[in-house]
Amino acid sequence: MNPAFHAFRPGLVAPAILFAAFAASTWAKDPPAIEKLRVPAGFQVTVYSADVPNARALAIGSKGTVFVGSRSAGKVYALSDADHDGRAEKSRVIATGLNMPVGVAFHNGDLYISAVSQILALRDIEEHLDQAPGLEMVVSDLPSETHHGWKFIAFGPDGKLYVPIGAPCNICDRDGYAKILRMDADGSHREDVAFGIRNTVGFDWQPGTKQLWFTDNGRDLLGDDLPSDELNRISRIGEHFGYPYCHQGDTLDPEFGKGKACKDYTPPALRLGAHVAALGMRFYTGKMFPSAYRGAAIIAEHGSWNRTEKSGYRVMTARIDGTRVVGYEPLIEGFMVDEKSWGRPVDVLVMPDGALLVSDDQAGAVYRLTYSR
Structure with a gap:
């Protein structure tokens, strides 16, 4: 799975179109510089939507x-x-004025939204996109600290909502933080799942095993090369992954x-590199990409802010054999040119047709990665 990389061909992008109601022009600002992106042979990147300021976590509804x-x-x-042409015609704002509403999770017709200390829901949202319903409070008593207070959220195979509680600091030891918990969809029956997790902003369940894998951002201020960000696997409830004691x-x-x-803590399944800011990750479950990608973990590296030579700013593929990571290779590069970034990938999402969206x-x-022979 080491195909030659090629520069993206700008001719693959169709001319910009104007969105209808509730949407500004796709190219109201300078278009994303996707001609600078590099992908393996056979892959193409197009713009799914350029009208999503500060785009973070992704989720897809049943429709x-x-x-x-x-x-x-x-x-x-x-x-x-x-019209299913691979480009979103409309970008609607369905909620506004929230405190860091990073996480979105779709469940039984409803959209769940994380907002630091709160989990909110928009009921039956796909029936009301033009006039979104009022936000319903599901949870209101999560920690209110904004340092690592933004939350990726997702529903697991068990029907539970999984919510990370990031450490409210660079490095500290405070009860009730640095963990992943889960709860029923109504916020009840909360249970701690794993500990020693500084700040995970992406996780997914491995097909087949249904084990939860997650990225974690390492602490800062130990130099350019320490410690590494991590890809981790939870094998049992209550597992501890080291933070803040061991990195x-x-x-x-x-x-x-x-x-x-x-030795008293679970080591990472893979060290991703210091300060790469590994955020979103999903297992590739589609059939569009070559077979070598199926079952692999796709990881968005948002990129460093405090390293002498910048790192990250790319989308990577972690090939996994059972419980072992056997390879880590670039999927999309070029968000940074000469130490200057024009884009920063945050999350990834596998679409029903097998294409991959990247925020x-x-x-x-939001970009759309496709493959054709």
Whole structure:
């Protein structure tokens, strides 16, 4: 699975079209510089929508609506591709004025939205896209700290809503944080799932095993090359992945690692590199891509902010054999040119046709990755 990379051909992008009601022009601002992207041979990148400022987490409804959260914009968007041509004709704002509504999760017709201390719901949302219903409060008592307070959320195979509680700091040891919990759809029956997780902004369940895998962002201020961001796998309830005592499976924290041993914590399934800011991840379950990609974890590396030489700013493929990661390779590169980024990938989403959507909060866009022989 190491095909030669090629530069994206700008001729693959159709001319811009104007959206109808509730949508501004796709190219109201400079179009995303997708001609700079590099993908393996046979793959193509197009713009699914360029009208999603600060686009973050992605989810899809039962009728094909793509929902997009945001962080600084405080909005949630609904993207519609009614003619199924691979480009969203409409971008609607269906919620606004929220506190970091990063996470979106669709369940039984309803859209669940994370907003730091709250989980809210838009009921039967795909029947009311032009006039969204009022937000219904599901949970109102999650921690209110905004440092790592934005939350990716998702429903698991067990029907439970999984919610991360990030550490409210770079490095600290506070009860009730740095974990993943789950709950019923109405917010009841909460249970802690795993601990020692500094800040996960992406997770998914492996097909077949149904085990939960997640990315985690390593701490800052230990230099350019320590510690690594991580891809982790939960094999049992209550597992501890080290934070704040041990990082990347083998490095004790200079402050909180005193008297601790890394062998007492679960090491990462894969070290992703220091400060790459690994965020969204999904297992590829489609059939469009070559067979080598099926069952692989696709990971969005948002990119570093505090490294002498920048790292990340790409979408990667982690090939997995059972419980072992056996390869880690680029899928989309070129969001950064000469140490300057024009885009930052955040989340990925496998579509029913096998295409892959990628959100970009810097360019305010969602891209569509396809493959053809």
